[in-house]
Amino acid sequence: MTTAGKAERLLLDGRVTVRAADLDGRLTANVEGDHGLWSVHRTAGGSWTCSCPAAWFTRACSHMAAVRLITGDQRP
Numbered sequence: 566m567t568t569a570g571k572a573e574r575l576l577l578d579g580r581v582t583v584r585a586a587d588l589d590g591r592l593t594a595n596v597e598g599d600h601g602l603w604s605v606h607r608t609a610g611g612s613w614t615c616s617c618p619a620a621w622f623t624r625a626c627s628h629m630a631a632v633r634l635i636t637g638d639q640r641p
């Protein structure tokens with residue numbers, strides 16, 4: 566399955582929980598992935614991070630993609 570497909574699955578399964586968001590653009594969300602509970606952050610500058618190993622190695626993962634679907638921020 567593609568990253569985009571996995572992201573849609575996470576959303577539809579209710580595995581994305583937004584914990585905090587502010588008007589500066591910061592956002593924190595928890596995503597219950599197949600291999601653990603990960604923490605996704607968006608900084609005020611628009612940078613995304615995720616605590617999962619895939620994000621560490623590739624700087625992209627389905628967890629960040631899922632939260633981006635909510636925010637509409639599709640920039641890499």
Ligand SMILES: [Zn+2]
Pocket residue numbers: 603615616617618619620626627628629
């Ligand atoms: Zn991740």
